[in-house]
Amino acid sequence: MIGSIAGLLTTIAFVPQVIKILKTKDTRSIAFETCLLQVAGVFLWIIHGLVQSDTAIIMANVVTLCLTSIILVCKLLSRKHGVEVEADVLKDK
Amino acid sequence: MIGSIAGLLTTIAFVPQVIKILKTKDTRSIAFETCLLQVAGVFLWIIHGLVQSDTAIIMANVVTLCLTSIILVCKLLSRKHGVEVEADVLKDK
Numbered sequence: 001m002i003g004s005i006a007g008l009l010t011t012i013a014f015v016p017q018v019i020k021i022l023k024t025k026d027t028r029s030i031a032f033e034t035c036l037l038q039v040a041g042v043f044l045w046i047i048h049g050l051v052q053s054d055t056a057i058i059m060a061n062v063v064t065l066c067l068t069s070i071i072l073v074c075k076l077l078s079r080k081h082g083v084e085v086e087a088d089v090l091k092d093k
Numbered sequence: 094m095i096g097s098i099a100g101l102l103t104t105i106a107f108v109p110q111v112i113k114i115l116k117t118k119d120t121r122s123i124a125f126e127t128c129l130l131q132v133a134g135v136f137l138w139i140i141h142g143l144v145q146s147d148t149a150i151i152m153a154n155v156v157t158l159c160l161t162s163i164i165l166v167c168k169l170l171s172r173k174h175g176v177e178v179e180a181d182v183l184k185d186k
Binding site for chain 1: 095096099100101105106112113114124126131134137140141144145
């Protein structure tokens with residue numbers, strides 16, 4: 001039971017971050033390497049879950065993979081458009 | 094084996110984020126609710142690990158708890174000092 005709640009919390013934890021990024025388009029204080037490591041780690045958790053045939057691990061980490069991938073893509077896009085995104089953010093001040 | 098690597102990656106993933114925050118003092122694009130949910134979830138993972146006497150889960154999540162707590166405290170501090178932190182960040186531009 002505690003493990004399921006823990007898994008649920010660490011999965012849905014990324015939802016507010018995704019919402020905040022989509023609203024503000026600001027990813028400046030988010031570390032790119034953190035996004036990369038999270039996506040890689042969560043992908044491996046899915047492989048682990050498949051090997052162990054553990055549906056809970058698979059489901060939780062598929063959701064987390066989607067959320068962390070969105071954050072990673074937004075980070076890549078803001079890096080690519082570097083200045084504009086920052087300008088937009090500053091303009092909204 | 095895959096689970097240990099996955100656990101290692103999702104644990105050390107927070108290190109670049111902590112380093113970036115300590116360097117820039119900028120937590121603006123980080124969602125406070127995400128920090129809160131991560132700390133709560135990771136804390137429950139430790140309880141789960143204790144109940145299951147699973148040292149790997151306990152160790153990985155104790156490290157993650159430390160890292161996510163640093164991020165949460167920095168976020169709280171930057172919220173408390175709201176303007177100054179932003180001013181510092183903008184001043185460095």
